[in-house]
Amino acid sequence: MSQTLIVSGSPHAKSDLTVRSIMWGVVIALLPVFAVSAYVFGVRAIIAVLVTSAACVVTEYIVQRFFLKQKPTVDDGSAVVTGMLLAFNVSVAVPLWQLVVGSIVAIAVAKMAFGGIGTNPFNPALIGRAFMTVSFPVHMNTWVVPRESLLSLGVDRATGATPLGYIADAAARGEPLSTVAAELPGYSQMFLGTIGGSMGEISALAVLIGGAYMLYRKLISWETPVVFLGTLAAGTGIFWIIDPTAYADPLFHVLAGGAMLGAWFMATDMTTSPMSRNGKIVFAAGCGLITAVIRLFGGFPEGVTYAILLMNAFVPLIDNKFRPRRFGKGVAS
């Protein structure tokens, strides 16, 4: 009867939820996207994902171990998530060394320099992508023909553009959309993913499967993707209604480019999005709106990356302004 008893504050129970279970859960959710990119782009895509993931993990380990002198926490899986997302955000044409540079920037600069997991204001994978777009514009804008040279390790075959690229070109030339209509893939292709584009952005279906899994595991809240895509559809839809010859329809915008991947996997990043439900809604609406504006009026064909990064910057402000409703306040009782 002389056991020493532990005395600590309540609660004396803890859920199974851990950072590890969350991050590896996101990795699992990314597997369908991974599978489609391997199916469409072949061996190169597999190698690219492995390289970015490994580069992110190694970078994080080195920074923690040798620079910050902390116990490395790479087993939490967050660096793997960043690595996979970085690969999914770029073209399979990007050389491996550029992927490594992007990974180092994502982890060392965008994540560890701010203090590591939980403290980075910007989505690391998107910072990596933005850095690569600026530094390696040629390869970042080289798109590979789907379902060709699946076993090739090099990149030689390049096509013109992604669906969004085609319409941006048409707009730049001041021509109606009908001039590029023949080049545009059908919706079912865009849904399934047999189109040109970044490795993980091609298949809406794969993203949805992963998204459903994350909803089921409560890793994300439905508001973020739904409001993001809804706002994007509404914003682009207005212009399409006004002039369908000059503007693509909202469904096209939702399925094209990084909208699906961004709405489900990037805007939902826990660390870089707001805390309250209303805050998340405002954040997602901002992402959708900015994406629409960039796509419709900007110089780039794609706007998801910058939309999310821009909204990341507003998160502290949003957190401050949109707090959860306190129980008993703001209702007539």
Next chain:
Amino acid sequence: MAVVKTFPMGGVHPPENKFTADSAIQILDPPDEVAILLGQHIGAPAEAVVQKGDTVKVGTLIGEGKAFISANVHSSVSGTVKRVDEALDAAGFRKPAVVISVEGDEWEERIDRSPELVTEINTPAEEIVQRIKAAGIVGMGGAAFPTNVKYMVPEGKQVDTLVINGVECEPYLTADHRLMLEHTDEVLIGVEVLRRALQVERAVIGIELNKSDAIEIMSKHAERFPHIEVYGLKVQYPQGAEKQLIKAILDREVPGGKLPLDVGCVVNNVGTALAAYHEIQKNRPLIDRVVTVTGSSLSKRGNFQVRIGTPFSHAIEAAGGMPGDVAKVIAGGPMMGKAVPDLNVSVTKGTSGILLLNKREAQREETVACIRCSKCVSACPIGLEPYLLEKLARMEYWEQSDEHDVLDCIECGSCSYICPSNRPLLDYIKLGKVKVHEMRRASAG
């Protein structure tokens, strides 16, 4: 039971682990010695009215609650007062207590010990309130707030509903569940007693759906009580918290710093209703209570009717003895209970359970950085931002803690329970509450 209700904001679903749900209440014989604390309730401790050497019976008044918020204390055994000094409370502090060595089991004559149900209620409202006070009845759900105080509705407040808590949302605990199954009529008559004391037309009882047998039998027997309604509630922690229960059943919100009275209700536990039945119908003051003694490695866990003042060790012995792997003993449930430092701690009026956790269950995982997952925010039933309150407390920003409503925290523990980074959110929030109270007092005085 017709409608399934719940509270809409926050909440978690810890594993229920109600191992003892099917174990009938067993009567635990008194131990050789009891240590009855004089301050078992919220408010001023009672003052001892016995001295060393006095003989007492079961039901003899031994402590008188003189302050407005206080409660009488009765002997739970018959025997001789050994000393009137101090004993350990659940937090491990030495507090005034009456220690009695037990001899026989003689009860005060006025107490009706027959099993007969007394259905007729003949006591007028004011007298009920007085006798609840005299009988030392306090909230039996764990908070141990003197019950009579709730029934003295201040001038200008309108009360229309008595809310009875049969939720028992704490994992592991099954004492209230068993009460409702085995003492259905006594509980319902007790509810009726309390309803009359409050002079309201409506009494509602909330029971979670994981106790469907209790919902069924309570609803059936409640048919004979035209003023009592039974509601089945969706299982969700902390539905047994006063504010959440009122919201779930009546859709009224008690704002921070306010009381159920401010939205027209009084909340009491089913155990309290049973205690009211005992006193008003059977002249039996509060001398015992049902305690769930449980834990994954306890061999004869169960629900025991235990005399107040019984040491935990005696109850654990009855439940199969202390297993070797126990690392933590909790008075109450795992979410809001207190870890006791010692097995000599005695059962009080508020002890709903004795929970034994083994090393693995008791271990806290290593704390890692907050990943801003917002789980604590969405789990908080009060709409607070626990991650922020923790941060503010660590930085000792008490004014900001106050601005962010740290005092509204009901200490349900949902935030710490859910946090994937194992952050000790509630530990810091409790610290914040203490400091903000100090700060307010300092600036007021």
